[in-house]
Amino acid sequence: MKKLMKKLSFVWVVLCLLVIFVSSALAKQEVRLKWWVGTWLWENGKAQKMAEMFHKEYPDIIVEPIPQPYEGYLKKLVTVMRAKNPPDLFNAHVLWMATLAPTGGLMDVTDEIHELGGSGYFFNGPLESTKFKSRYYGFPYRTSAEVLVWNKNLFRAAGLDPETPPRTWSELLWAAKQITEKTGYPGFGISCKEPHASWEFRRLILNFGGDVVDDPVNPTRATIDGKPGILAGQYYQNLVKAGVLPINALANNMDDTKLEFTAGRLGMFVSSTAYFSLFDEAGIDYGVTLIPGHGYGGVGVEPTLAFFIGVSNYTEHKKEALEFVNFLLRPENNTWFTEALPTVRKAAKAPRFDTPKLNVVMQQMEYAAPAMKFVQRAEVCNILEETVQRIVLGEDVERVLDDAAKKIDKILAP
Amino acid sequence: MSLRRQKLLKKSIIYLLLTLLSAFSVFPFLWMLITSFKSSAEILAGQVIPSRVVFDHYEKLFEGLFPRYIFNTFVVTSSTTILTVLFALPAAYAFSRFKFKGKTPLLLFTLFGQTVPGSVRFIPLYLTMLALGLLDTLTSLWIGYLGWLLPFSMWMLYGFLNSIPIELEEAAMIDGASRSKTMLYILLPLCAPGIVSVAIYCFISAWQEFMLANVFIEDPSKRTLTVGLVSFIGQYKIDWGQMMAGSMVSTLPVTIGFVLFQRWLISGLTQGAIKG
Amino acid sequence: MSGKNAKLRGRYFDALNKWYFYSLPAFVMIAFVTIYPVMINLFQSFFSIGFDGTWHFVGLNNFEEIIGSRIFYIVLKNTLIWTIGSVTGILVLGTITALLLNEDFKGRVFFRAILLLPWVIPRVIAGLLWKNMFHADIGIINEMLIRVGLLKSPVAWLGNPYIAIFPVMLTQIWQLYPFAMITILAGLQSIPQVLYEAAAIDGANGWQKFCYITVPQLFQVIRVIVLLLFIWAINAFDITFVMTRGGPVHSTELLPMTIYLNAFEYGKFGKAASTAIIASFISMVFAIIYLKKSDPVRE
Numbered sequence: 001m002k003k004l005m006k007k008l009s010f011v012w013v014v015l016c017l018l019v020i021f022v023s024s025a026l027a028k029q030e031v032r033l034k035w036w037v038g039t040w041l042w043e044n045g046k047a048q049k050m051a052e053m054f055h056k057e058y059p060d061i062i063v064e065p066i067p068q069p070y071e072g073y074l075k076k077l078v079t080v081m082r083a084k085n086p087p088d089l090f091n092a093h094v095l096w097m098a099t100l101a102p103t104g105g106l107m108d109v110t111d112e113i114h115e116l117g118g119s120g121y122f123f124n125g126p127l128e129s130t131k132f133k134s135r136y137y138g139f140p141y142r143t144s145a146e147v148l149v150w151n152k153n154l155f156r157a158a159g160l161d162p163e164t165p166p167r168t169w170s171e172l173l174w175a176a177k178q179i180t181e182k183t184g185y186p187g188f189g190i191s192c193k194e195p196h197a198s199w200e201f202r203r204l205i206l207n208f209g210g211d212v213v214d215d216p217v218n219p220t221r222a223t224i225d226g227k228p229g230i231l232a233g234q235y236y237q238n239l240v241k242a243g244v245l246p247i248n249a250l251a252n253n254m255d256d257t258k259l260e261f262t263a264g265r266l267g268m269f270v271s272s273t274a275y276f277s278l279f280d281e282a283g284i285d286y287g288v289t290l291i292p293g294h295g296y297g298g299v300g301v302e303p304t305l306a307f308f309i310g311v312s313n314y315t316e317h318k319k320e321a322l323e324f325v326n327f328l329l330r331p332e333n334n335t336w337f338t339e340a341l342p343t344v345r346k347a348a349k350a351p352r353f354d355t356p357k358l359n360v361v362m363q364q365m366e367y368a369a370p371a372m373k374f375v376q377r378a379e380v381c382n383i384l385e386e387t388v389q390r391i392v393l394g395e396d397v398e399r400v401l402d403d404a405a406k407k408i409d410k411i412l413a414p
Numbered sequence: 415m416s417l418r419r420q421k422l423l424k425k426s427i428i429y430l431l432l433t434l435l436s437a438f439s440v441f442p443f444l445w446m447l448i449t450s451f452k453s454s455a456e457i458l459a460g461q462v463i464p465s466r467v468v469f470d471h472y473e474k475l476f477e478g479l480f481p482r483y484i485f486n487t488f489v490v491t492s493s494t495t496i497l498t499v500l501f502a503l504p505a506a507y508a509f510s511r512f513k514f515k516g517k518t519p520l521l522l523f524t525l526f527g528q529t530v531p532g533s534v535r536f537i538p539l540y541l542t543m544l545a546l547g548l549l550d551t552l553t554s555l556w557i558g559y560l561g562w563l564l565p566f567s568m569w570m571l572y573g574f575l576n577s578i579p580i581e582l583e584e585a586a587m588i589d590g591a592s593r594s595k596t597m598l599y600i601l602l603p604l605c606a607p608g609i610v611s612v613a614i615y616c617f618i619s620a621w622q623e624f625m626l627a628n629v630f631i632e633d634p635s636k637r638t639l640t641v642g643l644v645s646f647i648g649q650y651k652i653d654w655g656q657m658m659a660g661s662m663v664s665t666l667p668v669t670i671g672f673v674l675f676q677r678w679l680i681s682g683l684t685q686g687a688i689k690g
Numbered sequence: 691m692s693g694k695n696a697k698l699r700g701r702y703f704d705a706l707n708k709w710y711f712y713s714l715p716a717f718v719m720i721a722f723v724t725i726y727p728v729m730i731n732l733f734q735s736f737f738s739i740g741f742d743g744t745w746h747f748v749g750l751n752n753f754e755e756i757i758g759s760r761i762f763y764i765v766l767k768n769t770l771i772w773t774i775g776s777v778t779g780i781l782v783l784g785t786i787t788a789l790l791l792n793e794d795f796k797g798r799v800f801f802r803a804i805l806l807l808p809w810v811i812p813r814v815i816a817g818l819l820w821k822n823m824f825h826a827d828i829g830i831i832n833e834m835l836i837r838v839g840l841l842k843s844p845v846a847w848l849g850n851p852y853i854a855i856f857p858v859m860l861t862q863i864w865q866l867y868p869f870a871m872i873t874i875l876a877g878l879q880s881i882p883q884v885l886y887e888a889a890a891i892d893g894a895n896g897w898q899k900f901c902y903i904t905v906p907q908l909f910q911v912i913r914v915i916v917l918l919l920f921i922w923a924i925n926a927f928d929i930t931f932v933m934t935r936g937g938p939v940h941s942t943e944l945l946p947m948t949i950y951l952n953a954f955e956y957g958k959f960g961k962a963a964s965t966a967i968i969a970s971f972i973s974m975v976f977a978i979i980y981l982k983k984s985d986p987v988r989e
Binding site: 099192247251259382393 | 743814847939940
């Protein structure tokens, strides 16, 4: 019995090894471009469709879309870039540009962008967001802006007019208070966890006329402890004092906040356009409006959000990869391929973007501010996360911002 | 209290405690199960009890590459488990039954590699696989897993072997048995439960490992189950329905498989003792 | 005392040159997968390495920076609570369950199977599951506790820096105690039945059998896995990352989290390497003390 088992396990092992070696020996031919696509795009089969359509026009080139799980994607990208082994093409969020560009794994595509027509071809905001140190390292293909959404049912229940959303931050605070008092549900949700805590807090500081650092592209010192920063911090504390924040606020990022909204248990929050389909699915009666401004009737400023497609700096098929990118960025393809809004000006004229809600989003995009784009961005954002959490926990705003400024200065120092 | 009543009391306490513990372990799975049959809309709306049972998620799972993932994972995990036990057992035996200098330092050395957190060992390992041309093969996975699981498996087997008194083997060897015969017919059956528990440890650890499986493998047809499950987590939304359905599909058969496998293996190993 | 035993000792001694024959395959594999990464890590800790891949020698600077940072001490404190809490929890639950499963009763197989379940799902998914359950506004834990009357108003489990570490620990314990259970059970099952029978013949009752036969074996097994659990606790990452990302104001941040942030977000690979060395050092110190004291090394 023993000998038989030993033999069996040996045979089993050999079989396994055989299977593995055989399957891995499948060779590859033709010009094959590897295209890493985040699964959030993959699900709609669009990436595959694009690849098919491209292959029909360019029969010698095969683009292989490979879905990547979002979880761990940044880690994977950093790993392959450091190992000088990235895929020929890949999609990523522009926020990661500052992390990926310095590795040298992204191809400098400044010339190609100019060939396409630069800012005559692309919208300004998303185009600028793919810049790093004055060179372009990716092609923006998808953009959006976050906007204020509100739950009309809860507005009604709180005695507010469901068609009149707040236009200023102080109106928002008041409306949120009404909702919490009359319905018991939190009136306004904020993120206290990355990657959204820093984004939202910076947005507020921008709205009060300031910024976290003196220059979002080439910062030399922190400005977060200035008046705008203090106003933003105080606003957060006012929200806490008014009791309008979700109880889970300190552990929420925008995704968690969204869960509360789709459950119909949150009055308002600033939401990504990608969530709209989820709200529809959950059957929420919601409205979409511009981010509140500082003074009455003003409009809030929102940093630019975009996704880009990058080309590997080490690819052996430069020409083919660029051909595919060009294909993807043709107005008619850009219209169809993007989930949110396209980056190509001509593409945005398509009727499918002419819905009331998307029109609001496009309007918001006009008030775009540049996102922070320097190598130490991630570290600064984590400091912002800590700052937001400390403020929400009730620490003295000026002291917290002072601390943050000191730390940021230290990081920025050469 | 009569003996019978004592036994009854004991049994009821056992059942009670086990039920409580099972409830603790399993109730998230109940939620998983319910969610896997809920429609996406209801999942988003946070409705606890679904109004109707929906099979969409399971259908979508099997339309895609999911069955392939199960196969891949099974191949990698089984080879890892078998190889790890095959390598770890003799090594543990050597440490337990032999006398030689430098045992403690060597043991420490074995464990040392494991004490360094995974994040930093990661990129160099990737570079190694790249240099060997093993990227995007399942081979890279079981090699990586083997190196990762061996130290702890050795350590556990070492502990188990130590708890078995050496006198039995000495007696057998005095009677003229060879070392290998002793090892096979006397030692093995005694530490059978230990070996099985180490095998289970290897199997489950390899089964649910994510990072290496995610980064070393690119080709979706070679992907493992865990990566497949985690890919339902998107940037903007989590496909709970499919993820839960997938989790159900991947955990229940494995667990059932274990229980059967465990019995078979133990009885197989102990049979030797009876014969010898 | 000589004759036969001398022959036996002799056999052991001249088999000396064979010990590496048995352990060679294992060591080759371990060396292959571990040596290069660990050596590189050691080197990197003395350099400052940016995203562009260039190395600048900075000596002990990384270590100084880490030890000089306020957050480091918070992380150490968290590590202490986390390690003691989760290891104890895992051992206690594992032992109780193993003792229960060691008894002979109907349905044993069934229980053994379902108690294994938490261990089998990927850590990331376990973290997400519990994160959702602990959500203060829409999670079922608060809902259930309020309905049952144990809570008056919802508790911010993961949002309160003073308690956030506990739900995360609970998830870790939930996921890993099956490991302890299986291993301890194996240890219990290795006790030869004859010992119990002999004790019964000598007149020992159930309790005495338990104390003098079961418990020593129990300790033996626990001694083996305590070291492993400890090392795993120090290196725990996935669950904390997914549930709280270091928690409100670093209250659930552990060393591997700091390493991840430095390596994959800040691009400070040198600092990540140094933090890893520190984590490894803590584990090794424990391992050395442990090996010296509890002496499972057979002489």
